[in-house]
Amino acid sequence: MNHPEDIIHSAEKFAKQQLEFDPSGHDWWHIQRVRKLAVELAKAEHANIFVCELAALLHDVADEKLNVSKEAGLSKVLLWLTNHNVEHRITEEVMTIISTMSYNGGKNPPMETLEGKIVQDADRLDAIGAVGIARAFAYSGWKGLQIHHPGKSFENLDYRSNEKTAIYHFHEKLLRIKDLLNTDSAKKIAEQRHRFMESFLEQFHQEWEFNDYNL
Ligand code: ADP
Ligand code: NI
Numbered sequence: 348m349n350h351p352e353d354i355i356h357s358a359e360k361f362a363k364q365q366l367e368f369d370p371s372g373h374d375w376w377h378i379q380r381v382r383k384l385a386v387e388l389a390k391a392e393h394a395n396i397f398v399c400e401l402a403a404l405l406h407d408v409a410d411e412k413l414n415v416s417k418e419a420g421l422s423k424v425l426l427w428l429t430n431h432n433v434e435h436r437i438t439e440e441v442m443t444i445i446s447t448m449s450y451n452g453g454k455n456p457p458m459e460t461l462e463g464k465i466v467q468d469a470d471r472l473d474a475i476g477a478v479g480i481a482r483a484f485a486y487s488g489w490k491g492l493q494i495h496h497p498g499k500s501f502e503n504l505d506y507r508s509n510e511k512t513a514i515y516h517f518h519e520k521l522l523r524i525k526d527l528l529n530t531d532s533a534k535k536i537a538e539q540r541h542r543f544m545e546s547f548l549e550q551f552h553q554e555w556e557f558n559d560y561n562l
Contacts, residue, residue, distance in 0.1 A: 349432050351397045357431055358404040365408045371489045372482035373407045377473060381406065384469035384536075389462070391532040398437060398462040402444040403469055409445050421446055450474075450520060451506065453527070464529035471524050472533055476540030479521055480547055487513035495555065517548060 349357075362378045369375075385403035389396045405427070407413065409420030424445060428438040440462060447455055448467040458464045474482060487494070495514040504510055511519070521544060525537040 468533035
């Protein structure tokens with residue numbers, strides 16, 4: 348196997364090249380934040396740092412939204428790992444993590460390995476808090492979704508439906524994330540980010556509804 352440091356360095360270049368100009372909230376800086384969070388969580392939870400960092404760097408290269416299909420995205424990553432002589436056992440671990448970590452409307456089964464739990468937590472932490480709010484609106488703009496539609500029900504729509512609003516996304520996913528995290532370290536980081544989203548929504552609705560300013 349190539350030296351782990353060289354593999355990480357090449358994976359960073361690969362992710363940058365693949366995702367540099369992504370407009371959907373999965374750009375290189377998302378990868379960089381998830382990678383840093385994954386390394387911090389791996390240290391705190393005594394997990395394999397190399398596996399967590401490598402999976403974090405590669406996790407969105409295979410995203411179904413950014414490839415012709417989920418399979419095509421996964422094949423691209425597998426080919427990259429093979430071409431970089433990554434040990435078979437590590438290739439398998441990384442492939443399992445990135446093929447099962449997506450939120451997928453909350454329908455995927457729980458992650459089995461500690462490293463999988465960590466990379467999934469790191470990705471989910473980047474979907475909440477101030478950065479999470481920014482990403483939700485960036486994603487909505489990219490998809491052409493509306494900001495908010497009071498009184499409309501979205502309950503029966505598919506997770507990837509274009510009929511939903513950015514504000515609904517907080518209720519279907521972002522406000523639920525803190526209770527879906529796997530590790531105690533991630534739950535600790537999530538607390539303040541969650542409170543920040545709640546106060547954002549409170550102010551949003553106040554501005555939206557309240558129009559008696561008594562000036
Ligand atoms: P994952 O990357 O785990 O598969 P998603 O694709 O669901 O997760 O989410 C990626 C980013 O896009 C997140 O920041 C998420 O909040 C945002 N996002 C996904 N769906 C929507 C939506 N319908 N409205 C607003 N933001 C969304
Ligand atoms: Ni991601």
